[in-house]
Structure formats: structure tokens, C-alpha cells
Amino acid sequence: FLAACGGGNEATNSNESKEQVGGDAEKSAGAVEAKIGVIAWMTGSGAGYGEAITNGINLALEEINAKGEVKIDLVVEDSAGKQEQALSAAQKLINSDNVTGLIGPTLSTEMNVVGPEADLAGVPTMGTSTTAQGIPEIGDYIFRDSIPExxxxxxxxxxxxxxxxxxxxxxxxxxxxxxxxxxxxxxxxxxxxxxxxxxxxxxxxxxxxxxxxxxxxxxxxxxxxxxxxxxxxxxxxxxxxxxxxxxxxxxxxxxxxxxxxxxxxxxxxxxxxxxxxPWFGAKEDAKVQEFVKKYTEKFGKEPDQFAAQAYDGLYLFAEAIKNAGEADRDAVRDALAEIKDFEGILGVMSFDEVGDIVMDPTVLVIDGGQFKLFE
Ligand code: LEU
Missing domain, CATH: 3.40.50.2300 (Response regulator)
Structure with missing residues (x-):
């Protein structure tokens, strides 16, 4: 993580000066534009995970693009929960679509083949559901915002x-x-x-x-x-x-x-x-409640852990792109690594030195057909 940090600092500085001075013509003309690739399990026995993940991302996308500081273009691919399909989706997104960053894939099994490929290509990658041991350790470009098992x-x-x-x-x-x-x-x-x-x-x-x-x-x-x-x-x-x-x-x-x-x-x-x-939808927190309300209105069901993590995952990318001031893969990676105390719906988030999320879990129990706090 150390070698490439200079880029992130420079980017942060240029971003600050933009705010102070009011921006040069090019920057004040518009948002930083970036393309993000999503690899999710959309079909087959785990399609419920991919549905929640892409719903969460799409809601975040609408909000981020409406704010206007960053303009994200999404390319979504289905992995069907399969290693080979996840890998070919990653290759397409990295080499043909030229994405700045990746969200996913859904399973750690898939990340074990996609992660090394993305890391080698220098593409910052955010696992939003991959909780097996060793995921962020795959390489400097691999992060996650889902607490490990x-x-x-x-x-x-x-x-x-x-x-x-x-x-x-x-x-x-x-x-x-x-x-x-x-x-x-x-x-x-x-x-x-x-x-x-x-x-x-x-x-x-x-x-x-x-x-x-x-x-x-x-x-x-x-x-x-x-x-x-x-x-x-x-x-x-x-x-x-x-x-x-x-x-x-x-x-x-x-x-x-x-x-x-x-x-x-x-x-x-x-x-x-x-x-x-890390996610509890009934938490008395204005940000959480607003997300639950918007999500439920838009998709006709309540968000789960995977929707919440994916929502925050795109926000983390947007924050990094904004701080980097450009859609450059290395600059965005460095800016992701530097994120500290970002306030998401999961809580206050930072990454540790390997790119793993730091936060405390809540324990829930299913009781009367519902997830409730386990006390
Ligand atoms: N946490 C799982 C994994 O790391 C995936 C999740 C969708 C249940 O593979």
C-alpha cells in the first residue's frame, strides 16, 4: 500500500484547491466521470444475493449521479455463482470496457480467481459480500466492505x-x-x-x-x-x-x-x-432509515445485508473517485486505501493496512419469522 500513496495525496490536494479557488474551467465544467464494473450472482440458486447487491448499487448510483460531483457509469455482468463465468466477466470488464474499478464478485470462491486477475491488471476491486479469510490479502488492489466470518x-x-x-x-x-x-x-x-x-x-x-x-x-x-x-x-x-x-x-x-x-x-x-x-435495518439512525425507506419504495422489499454492503460499496468508490479527481485506476486505488471514517449506512468505515473493513458486528436472531436483535 505504501509505494503508490503519492498519487492519492496529489489528487486530494488538487481536489481541495478546486473547492477553495472555485475550480478551473475544466473541473468546474462537470463531475469526474468513471466506469465501474459489477460482477454479481444474478441467476441460479443464489440469485437472491445478486438481486440485493445490484438493487443496493443501483440506488446508490442514482443518488451519487444526482449529487453531481462524480458521474458513474455502471456495467453489470452475471457470474451465475461460477468461477469461470466470474473470471470471463472480469476479463471483459477490465480489458474491453476499460472500467476504473470493480465491485464483486459475490462469492469468495469467485473472488479467489477474479482477485488475482484484477490485482495484476491494477484494477481496484471492492468485495461487498466476500467474507472468507484472505480476500483483501489477495493484493493491494483488493478491498472489501463486508466483515470477515x-x-x-x-x-x-x-x-x-x-x-x-x-x-x-x-x-x-x-x-x-x-x-x-x-x-x-x-x-x-x-x-x-x-x-x-x-x-x-x-x-x-x-x-x-x-x-x-x-x-x-x-x-x-x-x-x-x-x-x-x-x-x-x-x-x-x-x-x-x-x-x-x-x-x-x-x-x-x-x-x-x-x-x-x-x-x-x-x-x-x-x-x-x-x-x-454489520447491518441491522431497524437501527435508529436517520441515514439507515432513509435508505430502508427509499429502497423499500423502489424495489418493493426491504434491504438486507448484501444490499446495504453493496450500496456503501459504490459510495466508497464514489468517494475515492472524487478524492482522486480522476478516473485513473492507480489514483482511485490509493484514494480508497486512504478513506478514513467514512459514514455509510453500515456505520463508520475505514480500511486496515490490507484493505479489510474495520467495524463491529451486531448479533441477530430469527424469531417469529423476522430478524431481530439477539439479546
Ligand atoms: N459471504 C459469501 C462468500 O464470501 C457470499 C455471500 C453472498 C453469502 O462467498
Whole structure:
């Protein structure tokens, strides 16, 4: 992060002088224009994530362009949740569309192939949902505004354990996905650190529809809590099948579970799911409430964590482009790295030295078919 910082400083200075002096002819003539590429999971079993993400981005886009300091042009590509498709979308956006920056892709599995490509090409990239370990460490051009599972899961586990006096847990995770595997690593390490007894560790794969073998085994061992690292499609079916066989203990999940889709698919069976998140829509905060209102009016449903993170993600880019004063990839990267205490709807945001977001999670539970504060 150090080598290229000069560019960001210069850009900030020229921007300041523009405000003080009233701007030269070229700058006062208009906004800084930039093209941003978005890679999101828009079709298939995780399309609910991509829908929330692109809705959040589109709302931010309208507001940013209306303000007029920065004019952003978006190019959106569907990755279908697949590595190869995400990679070819990135190559198109980087090489043909010549984007200044990228938002996405949706999955850490996809970011593991897109990140190195974008970093090599020198394209600043903002993961707004990629929460596996090691994402910002891919390179200097890779950032994220979604708190990692390694922070979120221990916060959720601690609260669940304190509240229910848990000593014995079972773990279930998808072993064919970077994010669900990373969430599992955190669950297991945290359980060991907390001195919990791990009764069994069960695995599943994407698209699986029958979890009865794993759940029967878990039920017979009588855990007091189930730690489950899953995306919403598999996670919701797991909870549904668990409840149907009389397994009523609480679940702790990662952010894959923090989607209204879980409630849509599992209904009452989703009650008792505990997650930690940087986003809580019922927060008494004017900015949050205005976003919820506008989003709900525009899209006919309430925003979730992924919509909120994507909304802030485009704002972070807009702030960096404004500070850089130009749509240059290196200057925008440096300006992103320098953002401090940016007030988003997620809270006050800064990046650490690797480009990871710094913020505290809130713990929520699904109760009566709704996400509520877990206290
Ligand atoms: N957090 C997940 C990941 O890093 C994606 C999210 C959409 C559930 O892959």
C-alpha cells in the first residue's frame, strides 16, 4: 500500500484547491466521470444475493449521479455463482470496457480467481459480500466492505453460548466452497478456544437436497447448538429438515444465512437462527432509515445485508473517485486505501493496512419469522 500513496495525496490536494479557488474551467465544467464494473450472482440458486447487491448499487448510483460531483457509469455482468463465468466477466470488464474499478464478485470462491486477475491488471476491486479469510490479502488492489466470518462468527457464537449455556455443539458445513469452508474453519477454531465439546463434524455439497443422514447423526448425539456454514439455499433446507425431525436447538450461521431468502424458503423452521452482521435495518439512525425507506419504495422489499454492503460499496468508490479527481485506476486505488471514517449506512468505515473493513458486528436472531436483535 505504501509505494503508490503519492498519487492519492496529489489528487486530494488538487481536489481541495478546486473547492477553495472555485475550480478551473475544466473541473468546474462537470463531475469526474468513471466506469465501474459489477460482477454479481444474478441467476441460479443464489440469485437472491445478486438481486440485493445490484438493487443496493443501483440506488446508490442514482443518488451519487444526482449529487453531481462524480458521474458513474455502471456495467453489470452475471457470474451465475461460477468461477469461470466470474473470471470471463472480469476479463471483459477490465480489458474491453476499460472500467476504473470493480465491485464483486459475490462469492469468495469467485473472488479467489477474479482477485488475482484484477490485482495484476491494477484494477481496484471492492468485495461487498466476500467474507472468507484472505480476500483483501489477495493484493493491494483488493478491498472489501463486508466483515470477515472470522470476526462475525465468534461474535454470534459467544452470544449464543452465553445465553443458552452451551457446552456441546455439532458442526455442519459445505466442503466445496471457499466461504463455507472458511466459515467452518472459524467455527471449529472458536469452539476449541471456547472449550466446547464438538460432538461431530458433518459435510455437504452445493445443490444437495437431502440432509437426513447428517441430521439424524447429529440428533442422536444431542447437541445444544448447531454451527452451520452454508449459503442460503442449502442452509434453509437444512433447517427445514432439522425441525421436521424434531431437532429444535438453535443454529449459528455465517453471513450466507443472513438473507430474507432463508425465511422465505424455511418459514418457521428458520426461527432460532443466530447470525452476526454489520447491518441491522431497524437501527435508529436517520441515514439507515432513509435508505430502508427509499429502497423499500423502489424495489418493493426491504434491504438486507448484501444490499446495504453493496450500496456503501459504490459510495466508497464514489468517494475515492472524487478524492482522486480522476478516473485513473492507480489514483482511485490509493484514494480508497486512504478513506478514513467514512459514514455509510453500515456505520463508520475505514480500511486496515490490507484493505479489510474495520467495524463491529451486531448479533441477530430469527424469531417469529423476522430478524431481530439477539439479546
Ligand atoms: N459471504 C459469501 C462468500 O464470501 C457470499 C455471500 C453472498 C453469502 O462467498
Amino acid at each position: 472470522s470476526l462475525a462468527i465468534p461474535a454470534a457464537m459467544q452470544k449464543a453460548i452465553d445465553k443458552y449455556g452451551v457446552k456441546k455443539v455439532a458442526i455442519m458445513y459445505g466442503n466445496d466452497d471457499v466461504f463455507t469452508k472458511s466459515g467452518f474453519d472459524t467455527m471449529k477454531a472458536t469452539a476449541e478456544e471456547m472449550g466446547l465439546e464438538i460432538l461431530t463434524i458433518e459435510t455437504f455439497q452445493k445443490g444437495q437436497s437431502d440432509y437426513n443422514a447428517q441430521l439424524t447423526k447429529i440428533k442422536n448425539l444431542n447437541p445444544e447448538l448447531i454451527l452451520c456454514s452454508a449459503l442460503y439455499n442449502e442452509g434453509a433446507v437444512i433447517m427445514d429438515q432439522a425441525r421436521k425431525m424434531g431437532l429444535t436447538v438453535p443454529f449459528v450461521g455465517g453471513n450466507g444465512f443472513n438473507s430474507p431468502e432463508v425465511i422465505k424458503i424455511a418459514g418457521d423452521a428458520a426461527n432460532g437462527l443466530i447470525v452476526a452482521t
